[in-house]
Structure formats: C-alpha cells, structure tokens
C-alpha cells in the first residue's frame with residue numbers, strides 16, 4: 183500500500199541520516215571518541231595531564247598509579263571535568279599489577295585502543311661511575327622493561343579492535359644525558375630504540391608506536407631541577423621559550439600522536455622542549 187511505501191521511505195531517510203550523522207561525528211581527525219586509553223602513572227604531572235587531554239577529546243581514560251588515594255583524587259578531578267574515567271592501582275614494575283590494569287580496562291571499558299606508557303623512576307643522582315647494579319636493575323625494570331611488557335599485554339586487545347596506538351614518554355635526557363642523571367638518561371635513550379624496534383612489527387597490526395621527549399616540565403618529579411635557581415638559569419640559557427613547560431603541553435602532543443591527525447606517523451619521537459637543542 184502507499185502507507186507502507188511512505189513508511190519504508192521514511193525509515194530509509196532516518197537510516198541515511200544516522201549514517202550521515204555518524205560520518206560527521208567521526209570526521210574530526212583529532213577526536214578520540216569511542217577510544218579506550220590506558221595511561222600509566224596518571225594521577226599527577228604529565229600522566230594526569232595526558233588523561234585530561236585524551237578524555238577531553240572523547241576517550242574513556244583508565245588512570246592508575248601506586249597509591250589508591252592518588253587514584254581516587256585523579257578520578258574525582260577528571261569526573262568533575264566531565265571525562266569518562268576508570269581508576270585502579272598499578273605499580274608498573276609488578277607483573278600482577280600490569281595484568282590487573284589491562285584486565286580492568288577490558289572488563290570496564292570493553293577493550294583497549296591506546297596505551298600511554300608514562301611511568302618512570304629515578305632513584306639515583308650523582309656520577310654515573312658511582313651507580314650500583316641495584317640502581318640499574320630498578321631503573322631499567324620500571325622505565326624500560328615494564329614499558330615493553332605492558333605493550334606486549336595490550337597488543338592482542340588492540341588487534342581485536344583492528345588497530346591502536348602506543349606512546350612512550352622518554353625525555354630530552356634520552357638524547358643528551360642530564361648531568362648527574364646518567365642511568366635515568368640511558369633508560370630514556372632505550373625508549374627511543376624501543377619505539378623504533380616495535381613500529382615495523384606492530385604496523386602489520388595497524389598499531390602505531392610513537393614517543394614524546396619532554397624537556398623540563400614543572401612537576402613534582404623534576405622539582406629538584408626547577409626549584410634550584412642556579413640550575414634553572416643554566417637550563418634557561420639553552421631554551422628558546424624561557425620557562426619550564428606545563429604538563430598539559432605534553433598531554434596535547436600525546437593526544438595528537440594518538441589521533442588520526444597523526445595517521446602517517448609511526449616509529450617517531452616528538453621533542454617538546456621549549457627549543458632546547460637535542461638533535462638536528
């Protein structure tokens with residue numbers, strides 16, 4: 183009947199509009215809408231700013247760090263900014279914690295699209311020749327090995343979603359070792375290599391692997407640097423932008439790398455240093 187024809191036409195119209203609206207929504211290449219992002223060490227500093235940046239672009243963010251109280255504080259803060267967030271404790275140096283983090287993301291968010299490996303420790307200041315085996319074991323285990331092992335855990339989940347993004351947080355010290363931070367700097371150099379070693383293999387799974395190398399960013403981690411006026415004066419001479427960076431100035435770079443705006447970038451490290459020279 184003509185009524186049925188009218189109904190069918192109306193339905194087709196609605197369907198077409200839905201598809202159109204969906205295309206329009208997914209058109210912004212900087213959007214992370216519908217993505218699930220794990221960010222390690224994300225209850226303060228660069229990690230928290232990254233969770234905020236990914237969350238503002240529509241991702242469901244999974245925040246974590248060692249202490250439950252810090253996790254709760256970060257979850258509340260992000261929720262108050264209307265970000266979809268899940269929180270759990272995770273010391274990235276512990277295998278059972280890494281597994282719990284990945285399982286939490288899968289159970290609560292339905293899968294994983296993005297891993298930002300941001301956790302790092304530095305238990306040693308001084309002449310590199312005074313550093314001990316214990317120092318090296320700790321630094322390499324947390325800063326390098328855990329970054330790889332977490333990647334290995336998330337890749338099968340990214341493959342289920344037919345692609346994904348991994349971003350490592352290195353440091354300008356990975357290019358030019360900081361004075362008195364030898365072992366830490368070397369661990370950050372290792373992440374530049376890890377980025378390049380993983381990129382070709384994971385490209386086959388449509389997973390991009392990139393890295394960001396921040397300069398001096400004002401966080402608790404770097405307080406020993408920016409609270410020391412003599413040291414900062416010395417650093418500022420090397421800067422074009424004569425101030426320490428803000429955590430959100432790294433979060434934005436990471437969000438870019440995880441977005442479709444960066445769809446042809448892999449195996450790359452972006453330095454965000456206020457113009458501190460560290461490579462050609």
Ligand SMILES: NC(=O)c1ccc[n+]([C@@H]2O[C@H](COP(=O)([O-])OP(=O)(O)OC[C@H]3O[C@@H](n4cnc5c(N)ncnc54)[C@H](OP(=O)(O)O)[C@@H]3O)[C@@H](O)[C@H]2O)c1
Pocket residue numbers: 222223224225226227228229246247248249250252253272273274275300301302303324351352353354395396397398399400401402403404
């Ligand atoms: N700030 C800089 O100038 C600068 C420059 C270059 C690179 N970076 C790199 O940026 C990353 C973040 O540093 P940040 O300056 O943002 O530090 P931050 O502000 O001090 O924050 C550190 C975060 O890491 C968590 N954390 C510490 N150890 C952890 C572990 N073993 N497992 C999981 N979480 C842990 C802390 O929470 P809990 O205490 O609750 O665990 C906290 O949320 C690091 O990789 C660092 O090397 C920093």
